[in-house]
Amino acid sequence: DRGRQALEDKLRQAEARLEGASAAVEEIRAAEEMAKSELRSTIEESVAASEAFAREKEELEREWKAKLPASATSPTPEDYEKVKRVHKFKEGYLHFAVVGAGGCGKSSLSNAFRGIVNDSISAALTGVQTNLTTLSIGRYNDPRRDCRFVWYDFPGSGSAGVSGPDYFNHYGLYAFDYIFLLWDNRLTDADVAVLENCVRLKIPYFLIRTKSDLHIQNIEDVLRTKLEAEDTIVDDWRRRPTQRLHNLSIDALGKYITQTRQSTEVALREAGLPPSKVYxxxxxxxxxxxxxxxxxxxxxxxxxxxxxxxxxxAQRRIKRTR
Known part of the structure; x- marks a missing residue:
């Protein structure tokens, strides 16, 4: 009997340990389920946070791109091909873009480069006529024999509803072989934006001040008026008019060249652009x-x-040897 009692005691102890182990297993399972639930919640919260961050990032990028000037973005290969197709680029030809503010003489110089007189049949429209074509780009083949130049006369920067910073990319200037940037009285912000893009994309350009004959004449008129107003020089002026006129012309030319070079140097330096020759x-x-x-x-x-x-x-020869 004692042996049986001892055996029963051991059995009860084993059952108690088994119940304890089962309870521990249940606790472990409950803990695992709780941990899994917490993990799922953490994952879901992380996913939600990531999605919210992605949406916020996308919105910020959209706002940033909306504020970013078109000229600061880089054109794609598709952009280049589209411009070449629209403007009928020819293989083996050089394509020149003549740009600048309205009224700076783009059309007149485009005609002159081709040896064409203004208002002739094949001439680019000039003066008040350009009011009819402010939204269009003139395309003109060079009439000289064996001359593989194509000239493009663009609307004035800042006109036709295109802001200055967007002018470069809006008209696809990045696709042209050379940019002829014309200016009259001063370099505008739109002009500077064009130059910045030329430098950024390594597009060769010519910086040209137009109407130089008129500017020189205006300076000469001012000098003449000033000279005539100086009583001490009036008599000498009348005695030697030819010499005085000649000196005035030389002085006016020198003053114009100096002023133009200095103003161009200052404008380029303030814009952070490299020095450039001005014609x-x-x-x-x-x-x-x-x-x-x-x-x-x-x-x-x-x-x-x-x-x-x-x-x-010279640039044409360099281009052909590349």
Whole structure:
């Protein structure tokens, strides 16, 4: 009996331990379920937070891109191909974009580069006529034999509903071989934006101040008025008018060249742009030179027309050897 009692005691103890183990297992299972539930909650919260962050990031990027000027973005290969197709680029030709503020003489100089007189049949529209074409781009083949140039006369920057910073990309200037940036009285913010993009995308450009003959004449008129107002010089003026007039012309030319170079240097430096040569030209002089077959006829006032035309030809040779 004692042996049986001892055996029963051991059995009860084993059952108690088994119940304890089962309870422990249940506690472990409950803990596991709780941990899994907490883990699921944590994962769901993390996913929700990630999705919220992604949405916020996307919204911020959208707002940033909306505020970003189009000129600060880089064109894609598809953008290049579209511009070339729309503007009918020709293989083996150089495509020149003539840009600048409205009224700076883009059309007149585009005609002069081709040896075309304003208002002729094949000329780009000039003056008040351009009011009819402010939304269009003029495309003109160079009429000279074996000359593989195509000239494009663009609407004035800041006009046609296109803001200055967006002008460059809006008209696809990045696809052209050379940019001719023309200015009259001063370089505008839109001009600077074009130059910034040319530098960024390594597009060669020519910086050209137009209507130089008119600017020089205006300076000469001011000098003449000032000279005539000085009583101490009036008598000398009347005795030697030819010499005084000649000196006035030289002084006006020198003053114009100095002012133009200094103002250009300051504008480029303030914009953080590298120094650049500025060509001072008159479309009338360019026209006469082109019509004479680049012979530079006598009696034509020349400032930088010779250098400009020579540099264009030099760039053409460089382009062909690349």
């Amino acid at each position: 001072m030209v008159s479309y009338k002089s360019v026209l006469k030179i082109m019509q004479s077959g680049m012979s530079f006829p006598e009696g034509v006032r020349v400032i930088d027309e010779r250098d400009l035309l020579s540099d264009i030809l």
